[in-house]
Amino acid sequence: MSLRFPFALALLGAVPVIFWLHRLRRRVPERGVPSLVPWLVLRSAEPMRRRRVPPSVLLALHVLSAVLLALAAAGPLRRGDAAPSGDVALILDTTLSMRAGERWPAARAAAAEILASAAGRVTVIELGPRPAVRVARTLDPSAAAAAIEGLVPGAVGADVTGALAQAAAVAGAGARIEVVTDGALAPVVDGKVDGRVDGRVGGRPAAARSSPSTTMPAGANPVRWHVVGHDGARQNVAVVGIAAADDAAGGVRVVARIANLGPAASTARLRLSVGGRVLDETNIDLAPDTTTPAAWSVAARGGVAEVRAVRLGAAGDLAGDALPEDDVADVPLASRTWSVQFAPHGSALRRALEAQPHVRLSAVGLGTLSDDGTVDVTVLGGASAAGLSPGGLPSGGALLVDPHGGPWLVAAADAITGTWQGVALHPITAGLDLADARVSGVRAGSAPAWATVLAVVGGRPAAWAGTIDGQRVVVLGFDPDGGTLAERDAFPRLIGRAIAWAAPDMPPPSLPAGAPFALPPWPVAIAHPDGRRSLAALRFDAALVPGVYTIRRRRVPRAGVVEPGISVAVRAGDPDESGLAALTAGELAAAFAPRPSGPAGDPQAVATAGAAPLQHPASPVQRWVLAAVLCALAVEAAWRAAPARRPTARAAGGR
Amino acid sequence: MSGPTPHAAHDAAHDAAHDAAREALLFDDAFVRRLERLALRVRQVAPAVGSRSGQRRTPAADFVDHRAYSPGDDLRHIDWPALARHDAVFVKLGRVAQAAEVRILLDISPSMAATGDKWRLALELAAALGWLGLSRGDRVVVAPWPRGGAAPWGPASGAARGASLLAWLRAIGPAHTPTSPPPGIADAVRAAVSDAAGGVLLIVSDLWRVDDLDRALTLAPRARWDRVVLQVLDAREIRPVATGAETLVDSETGERLTLQIDEALCDAYVAALRTRLDSVATRCAAAGAAWALLPADWPLEQAVVPYLQHRGMIE
Numbered sequence: 001m002s003l004r005f006p007f008a009l010a011l012l013g014a015v016p017v018i019f020w021l022h023r024l025r026r027r028v029p030e031r032g033v034p035s036l037v038p039w040l041v042l043r044s045a046e047p048m049r050r051r052r053v054p055p056s057v058l059l060a061l062h063v064l065s066a067v068l069l070a071l072a073a074a075g076p077l078r079r080g081d082a083a084p085s086g087d088v089a090l091i092l093d094t095t096l097s098m099r100a101g102e103r104w105p106a107a108r109a110a111a112a113e114i115l116a117s118a119a120g121r122v123t124v125i126e127l128g129p130r131p132a133v134r135v136a137r138t139l140d141p142s143a144a145a146a147a148i149e150g151l152v153p154g155a156v157g158a159d160v161t162g163a164l165a166q167a168a169a170v171a172g173a174g175a176r177i178e179v180v181t182d183g184a185l186a187p188v189v190d191g192k193v194d195g196r197v198d199g200r201v202g203g204r205p206a207a208a209r210s211s212p213s214t215t216m217p218a219g220a221n222p223v224r225w226h227v228v229g230h231d232g233a234r235q236n237v238a239v240v241g242i243a244a245a246d247d248a249a250g251g252v253r254v255v256a257r258i259a260n261l262g263p264a265a266s267t268a269r270l271r272l273s274v275g276g277r278v279l280d281e282t283n284i285d286l287a288p289d290t291t292t293p294a295a296w297s298v299a300a301r302g303g304v305a306e307v308r309a310v311r312l313g314a315a316g317d318l319a320g321d322a323l324p325e326d327d328v329a330d331v332p333l334a335s336r337t338w339s340v341q342f343a344p345h346g347s348a349l350r351r352a353l354e355a356q357p358h359v360r361l362s363a364v365g366l367g368t369l370s371d372d373g374t375v376d377v378t379v380l381g382g383a384s385a386a387g388l389s390p391g392g393l394p395s396g397g398a399l400l401v402d403p404h405g406g407p408w409l410v411a412a413a414d415a416i417t418g419t420w421q422g423v424a425l426h427p428i429t430a431g432l433d434l435a436d437a438r439v440s441g442v443r444a445g446s447a448p449a450w451a452t453v454l455a456v457v458g459g460r461p462a463a464w465a466g467t468i469d470g471q472r473v474v475v476l477g478f479d480p481d482g483g484t485l486a487e488r489d490a491f492p493r494l495i496g497r498a499i500a501w502a503a504p505d506m507p508p509p510s511l512p513a514g515a516p517f518a519l520p521p522w523p524v525a526i527a528h529p530d531g532r533r534s535l536a537a538l539r540f541d542a543a544l545v546p547g548v549y550t551i552r553r554r555r556v557p558r559a560g561v562v563e564p565g566i567s568v569a570v571r572a573g574d575p576d577e578s579g580l581a582a583l584t585a586g587e588l589a590a591a592f593a594p595r596p597s598g599p600a601g602d603p604q605a606v607a608t609a610g611a612a613p614l615q616h617p618a619s620p621v622q623r624w625v626l627a628a629v630l631c632a633l634a635v636e637a638a639w640r641a642a643p644a645r646r647p648t649a650r651a652a653g654g655r
Numbered sequence: 656m657s658g659p660t661p662h663a664a665h666d667a668a669h670d671a672a673h674d675a676a677r678e679a680l681l682f683d684d685a686f687v688r689r690l691e692r693l694a695l696r697v698r699q700v701a702p703a704v705g706s707r708s709g710q711r712r713t714p715a716a717d718f719v720d721h722r723a724y725s726p727g728d729d730l731r732h733i734d735w736p737a738l739a740r741h742d743a744v745f746v747k748l749g750r751v752a753q754a755a756e757v758r759i760l761l762d763i764s765p766s767m768a769a770t771g772d773k774w775r776l777a778l779e780l781a782a783a784l785g786w787l788g789l790s791r792g793d794r795v796v797v798a799p800w801p802r803g804g805a806a807p808w809g810p811a812s813g814a815a816r817g818a819s820l821l822a823w824l825r826a827i828g829p830a831h832t833p834t835s836p837p838p839g840i841a842d843a844v845r846a847a848v849s850d851a852a853g854g855v856l857l858i859v860s861d862l863w864r865v866d867d868l869d870r871a872l873t874l875a876p877r878a879r880w881d882r883v884v885l886q887v888l889d890a891r892e893i894r895p896v897a898t899g900a901e902t903l904v905d906s907e908t909g910e911r912l913t914l915q916i917d918e919a920l921c922d923a924y925v926a927a928l929r930t931r932l933d934s935v936a937t938r939c940a941a942a943g944a945a946w947a948l949l950p951a952d953w954p955l956e957q958a959v960v961p962y963l964q965h966r967g968m969i970e
């Protein structure tokens with residue numbers, strides 16, 4: 001057993017005060033006696049006896065009340081008890097839309113008000129695409145306030161149900177969950193922002209259209225929604241998408257999507273610049289709740305292109321936009337390339353590799369395979385592939401061509417020749433025209449268990465792919481130099497797709513702020529737009545500040561070698577997050593109600609409760625004060641109602 | 656709304672006790688006849704003629720002794736047979752019927768009226784003792800003490816004055832107002848014995864404030880006065896009851912004392928009271944006075960009178 005507020009036991013100090021008050025107010029009855037003469041001699045003999053407080057039922061009730069109040073105020077907790085109702089889990093929306101207008105100051109004020117009313121432990125959770133617990137079950141209000149002070153809105157997407165589940169798990173059953181948001185929530189599905197626009201953006205937040213990705217445990221915690229900035233500005237123009245691709249002229253085609261997320265038609269000034277040099281600037285008219293594509297051809301292939309679309313105000317100035325952060329988006333103009341090391345195996349494979357536009361090819365021998373984390377894909381063929389075990393592959397992916405045996409296949413007695421037949425819809429083979437191509441040298445009797453067969457020849461696997469020991473491996477189980485497959489136009493694309501699939505995940509060139517992106521399995525150093533640097537591997541989810549992030553492999557520097565790095569442009573604009581239309585508290589409560597519904601999770605009940613303005617129920621502290629006052633009044637009433645022992649006229653010998 | 660003040664409540668109880676005692680002061684005929692067969696034990700009688708046979712001889716019909724005839728003696732008292740036998744003239748002598756001076760000092764201080772029983776017994780005692788004196792032809796004076804505005808009753812003698820005595824006792828009431836300092840008993844004794852050479856002095860009191868009892872007893876010299884001190888105490892005064900915390904208010908001085916009255920304190924009270932009674936008895940004995948403690952709940956006829964007879968105060 002423990003106490004939530006041990007200092008409240010100081011209230012036990014009221015017990016001697018009660019004794020003192022009783023002694024002070026003791027109503028000693030008076031009785032007339034013929035004479036005090038025989039009693040006076042006893043006065044000195046009974047000094048202590050006279051001062052004693054006589055025991056009474058009222059005194060016992062008073063003392064009992066004080067003790068019980070002190071114990072109750074101290075909050076005794078048994079081991080395993082559910083969290084007391086005074087605990088609060090505060091979920092604070094830090095998505096980009098909170099930057100609009102006065103939403104963020106209003107949200108902080110609401111959060112401070114909630115903290116002030118909290119009587120128990122406080123948990124603070126940052127609501128974004130990946131909810132994060134900033135303070136867990138603290139009794140220190142200043143720690144919670146400091147955590148809130150340190151939050152900066154800017155992420156795109158909000159995993160509301162994840163945050164609710166996290167709050168329930170961390171704060172414990174019975175804790176009150178208070179969600180402070182602007183109501184403009186873009187849902188997160190399976191860890192990614194659900195950016196579906198459905199041809200219409202900004203009208204209603206996607207939360208209203210999409211079911212939560214997870215469900216709250218039934219009957220868990222009461223949830224209250226506090227929507228701030230509901231009546232704020234909603235006119236917003238944003239660059240919600242941007243991409244760059246090589247064009248036929250040897251340059252780069254930059255395509256951007258400009259969204260008018262407000263309810264009124266707007267005019268925006270659209271500007272394209274590269275390296276600080278403005279290449280194009282024009283005004284465009286945008287219909288309400290629509291996106292408008294814009295495209296430019298840029299001759300340069302390097303650097304970063306910036307597209308800025310600023311909504312013009314009524315007077316033609318630039319002051320009419322509610323969320324300036326999402327008016328600009330960058331995209332790297334340089335193409336991505338993969339580093340491929342290749343042990344020569346036939347001319348057809350070499351030609352196909354050399355034809356890949358974004359592959360830096362290096363020929364190596366079997367004994368000189370590089371395994372320093374600089375190679376994305378290793379291509380091996382024939383006996384050299386057969387001699388490697390899965391654990392012996394260099395880091396990165398692998399493309400094995402015509403392995404003669406080994407762990408990559410269950411070899412059959414003979415090699416056959418036949419016609420290519422695709423059997424699985426796979427990113428490597430989807431859409432490739434390889435039907436009826438002759439394939440020779442198919443040695444596998446069956447594919448290994450970890451692989452997915454992509455194509456068969458004569459009923460025996462000819463190509464398969466899968467992941468083993470965390471590495472993606474593509475196996476082409478035939479001889480490319482035989483048959484007619486290598487003569488098809490689709491063969492280089494098959495090789496290119498196999499390399500792209502096998503290569504470790506790399507971040508996309510442009511993505512919304514806060515969206516996590518995959519990284520290679522080796523450590524990388526990430527340079528942030530604000531100059532900070534951080535290390536990461538496999539996954540990075542801290543790209544909250546819009547701008548260009550540069551990712552470089554982190555390895556031992558070699559003299560004279562400059563690691564090129566990969567640029568990732570993070571933008572604030574997002575079709576859902578930039579839409580500032582907000583759900584009401586009731587709609588939010590209904591959208592994120594626990595399922596199945598229970599007494600605490602009835603959507604209608606929660607919506608009704610949440611639809612109220614920012615009004616807090618009586619907090620436990622207030623209830624204790626109320627209980628204490630009521631108890632004091634009851635005791636005082638009993639005190640006054642207790643029949644006073646009046647002085648009696650009964651004399652010493654009276655009958 | 657306020658309740659009665661302690662003093663007001665005390666006075667109301669005081670009056671009620673007085674009324675109850677007055678109503679009880681009715682002796683039936685049988686008790687009166689029994690009283691008439693009793694008499695106060697008196698060693699000193701007054702020269703006045705009464706019904707009490709005195710020590711002095713006088714020619715009388717009831718023979719006690721002879722003396723030689725002297726001229727002037729009533730011839731009816733000559734003992735003629737003795738003249739015939741002895742050839743000398745003798746006169747028959749008898750005792751002179753004399754009266755005694757009876758002084759009853761009745762304590763009417765508030766402490767006596769604080770309880771009904773005590774006041775009732777005090778009045779009954781005064782009435783009975785006075786009746787004894789009157790029926791014997793004694794000169795009876797009943798003096799209230801402290802006197803205040805009340806005048807003493809008497810002197811009177813003869814049973815015919817008994818009704819007057821009872822009427823006076825019914826009319827007299829205890830003093831209401833606490834007095835401070837309480838009056839001494841010596842002055843009352845001096846006033847009571849000043850008009851007589853001797854007799855019997857009866858003091859009926861609770862003796863709570865009698866610091867001058869020794870001096871008072873000397874004012875009525877042992878040689879001439881039979882002094883009887885009757886201390887009347889209520890049963891709760893003799894043995895209080897544990898009532899918890901109480902503020903005791905002195906009926907005479909108004910002084911207050913708050914005590915936790917429990918069994919232990921009651922035992923201590925009894926011990927202290929016993930010491931005090933022993934002191935009073937010793938002082939009375941030293942002065943040659945008789946002392947008796949009379950619990951107020953004793954019935955007069957069945958307990959008090961037999962007890963006084965047993966103690967030799969009534970014969």
